[in-house]
Amino acid sequence: MNSTRRGLLIILSSPSGAGKTTLARKLMDWDETLSFSVSATTRKPRPGEEDGVHYHFVSEAAFKKMVADGAMLEHAHVFGNFYGSPMAPVKEAIDAGRDVLFDVDWQGAEQIKHSALRDHVLSVFVLPPSITELRRRLVSRGQDAADVIQKRMQKSWDEISHWHGYDYVLVNDDLDVTFEKLKTIVIAERLRQAQQPGLFDFIRGLQSEFEDLE
Numbered sequence: 001m002n003s004t005r006r007g008l009l010i011i012l013s014s015p016s017g018a019g020k021t022t023l024a025r026k027l028m029d030w031d032e033t034l035s036f037s038v039s040a041t042t043r044k045p046r047p048g049e050e051d052g053v054h055y056h057f058v059s060e061a062a063f064k065k066m067v068a069d070g071a072m073l074e075h076a077h078v079f080g081n082f083y084g085s086p087m088a089p090v091k092e093a094i095d096a097g098r099d100v101l102f103d104v105d106w107q108g109a110e111q112i113k114h115s116a117l118r119d120h121v122l123s124v125f126v127l128p129p130s131i132t133e134l135r136r137r138l139v140s141r142g143q144d145a146a147d148v149i150q151k152r153m154q155k156s157w158d159e160i161s162h163w164h165g166y167d168y169v170l171v172n173d174d175l176d177v178t179f180e181k182l183k184t185i186v187i188a189e190r191l192r193q194a195q196q197p198g199l200f201d202f203i204r205g206l207q208s209e210f211e212d213l214e
């Protein structure tokens with residue numbers, strides 16, 4: 001067993017507006033050792049979104065070059081824009097034993113689950129309590145034009161239909177309750193045998209102690 005812990009790749013997916021960005025931000029506030037995978041996108045920034053913090057906002061040419069250079073762990077075309085997760089920061093974080101949080105659609109989740117890092121993936125799908133509430137959240141977020149909201153609503157079932165490919169599914173009705181459940185999942189996953197460095201050494205120590213019993 002390797003004595004150095006390799007970080008988890010924690011994937012959150014949902015139809016647009018179900019609340020994964022909100023949950024991701026709460027998770028980042030809860031655990032400052034977590035590293036957020038800042039995606040590259042060709043989408044224009046929303047008010048309040050900072051380049052390099054929420055996304056790397058890039059041109060289509062720059063995005064395509066990153067893909068051609070093999071610099072993306074995964075990438076997809078979503079709602080008319082390109083999105084992708086740069087590989088280098090992810091590798092750096094997990095090699096240093098830090099868990100990395102991804103906010104990606106089902107296509108990105110599938111690619112990560114089939115990548116060389118697949119043994120370290122924890123995937124969580126977030127459902128809205130209803131389709132009516134999903135639309136209400138997209139509208140009340142107040143960040144997208146009506147036609148964009150329409151496009152996202154039209155694609156919502158396509159995204160939801162991939163729920164079964166995830167390790168966990170959460171219905172995000174009450175935000176605090178959902179967040180507590182998400183934390184529980186992360187805590188439990190970190191307690192898996194494979195995630196505990198030095199467990200074999202510890203058990204060997206117990207064994208020696210046991211064998212020395214008179």
Ligand SMILES: Nc1ncnc2c1ncn2[C@@H]1O[C@H](COP(=O)(O)OP(=O)(O)OP(=O)(O)O)[C@@H](O)[C@H]1O
Nearest residue numbers: 014016017018019020021022137141172173174175
């Ligand atoms: N449990 C909840 N109850 C009520 N409102 C919520 C809840 N969770 C999130 N919201 C609100 O719903 C809106 C959409 O949430 P958020 O931006 O996190 O969704 P998202 O899944 O990340 O969407 P996208 O895929 O478009 O980025 C936000 O205004 C957020 O504050």
Ligand SMILES: Nc1nc2c(ncn2[C@@H]2O[C@H](COP(=O)(O)O)[C@@H](O)[C@H]2O)c(=O)[nH]1
Nearest residue numbers: 039075076078083084085103104105107108
């Ligand atoms: N496959 C990927 N999907 C991504 C990535 N970053 C974000 N997303 C998904 O795109 C939609 C729309 O996001 P928005 O910020 O424009 O509302 C949403 O489902 C995100 O999860 C990525 O790097 N790869």
